[in-house]
Amino acid sequence: MLDPARYVELLRLYADYAAVLDAGDWNRWPDYFTDPCSYVLQPRENHDRGLPLATMAFESRGMLKDRAYGISQTLFHDPYYQRHVVGVPRVLRLDGDDIHAETNYAVFRTKPSEFSTVFNVGRTIDVVRPTPEGLRFASRRIVFDSELIPNSIIYPL
């Protein structure tokens, strides 16, 4: 059983993480992870069949920083807004200080001059670790139900 104060901290982590992404503040995104870490964005099809291929798979804050740089400096793309709607975290178990939790999420995408559309839907499978800076993701596996990516995914989820 997670004590209520820790659970509130966990809620704050999820809320802040989504806020940073929805603000497009890519340089702050790596701050929400330990180093090393694991960030995996993966189709459910691969996850369910135990196949390792991911859409993005990063293992360190350095890799996350390289992605953030790529978004702003190296990848040509149509700009868009993201809006995360994240469900209440479901704490599965505690492993020492680590919190194993899952959330459901939907991300909407809005391109310039276009309607908002459902972009990506799925669940996150997380290991959250206390650090001197607060709770951080040691591992985030984002498993999306969406069978097709609408052209591309540029920004992290």
Next chain:
Amino acid sequence: MNAPVPEWQGEGSSRIPFWAYTRDDLYQRELERFFYNGHWCYVGLEAEVPNPGDFLRTAIGERSVILVRDKDGALCVVENRCAHRGMRFCRERSGNRADFTCPYHQWNYSLKGDLQGVPFRRGVRQDGVVQGGMPADFNPAEHGLTKLEVAARGGVVFASFDPDVEPFEQFVGPEVLPWFDRLFNGRKLVLLGHSRQRIPGNWKLMQENIKDPYHPGLLHTWFVTFGLWRADNRARLQMDRHHRHAAMISTRGNAGRAGEATSGVSSFKAAMTLNDDRFLDVVPEAWWNGPSAVMTTIFPSLILQQQVNSVSTRHIQPRGPDSFDFVWTHFGFDDDTPEMTRRRLRQANLFGPAGFVSADDGEVIESSQQSFRADDRASTLAELGGRAVEDTDHMVSETLIRGMYRYWRGVMEV
């Protein structure tokens, strides 16, 4: 209704009219002449159906087909269309079956596609009288699933609806087949997984993307900055005799600044270094025999990728003139060490729908199609390296695009 197809202006194939990418009548003709006749289309890897009864639902053009391994181990491809009422009966993407049954009226087929069971075929006895049933001359042998021609080479499976299609090796041709065999040299393939994206653009634009060695060193910062693919790499462009298939063969050269290949190239970033260079932990492999990247187009449905240690098939599944699904199958080889598997997976971050270099290919295709759709009277220009169709020993050329459209014009009678 469409107006008649306009006349192609000029003799060659270096100016491609926008209407080649937008007209539904031409698109339907493309499906008939490229996807359903005269060509081998990709369906999957043998590694996806390793055991008897394993099946994989996939597509050729817009038609749904099933790749299945029969009880005797043979690879079969049948159309996912019940011979009774036309239902697309197979709904799962993959699995294992002893036979196929359409849920609508329970017509039952062997894995090879032979009709083996028709409920109430001989009628139903009621009060001593047989009611209904199929006509006496109903012959199950005539009502199997559509069975496709199948060719497997090096663990890759192709199929064709056309019973008269030429042998696969002849179809690919002696110029391009060695590049196919270099990647699929008989080693067992190990499936790493799939990526699927829908790109709102004409399917030919993706073929052109991999027949266009001009853009990688310009659009893709990672390629030019880290020397993976750019204009001063040692390179060859090679086509089959019909100019429909091609291989772009390149050997990684300089990273950093070097003459014309980088000067004035805004995507080149001399000072860029990776925070974590494991993304590019490239280890040369013996089977490369030199080239660090070979990108092969097998017209109309397939792209084969070897970019350093990342290898994949990319399957084009058109969905109307303005859209196609693009399915990536990443794999490795059964003699890969765990370190090599990890390396292939790390480098996979460069490719696919979110890839450091591939995500923007889909983006530029979408942006191009928007122009084509808005006004189809203009044309694209593919004249780098001249207007001829010829193999080259460098990559500063759009000859492969010209070759493809020479072939396209001939088959399409445009």
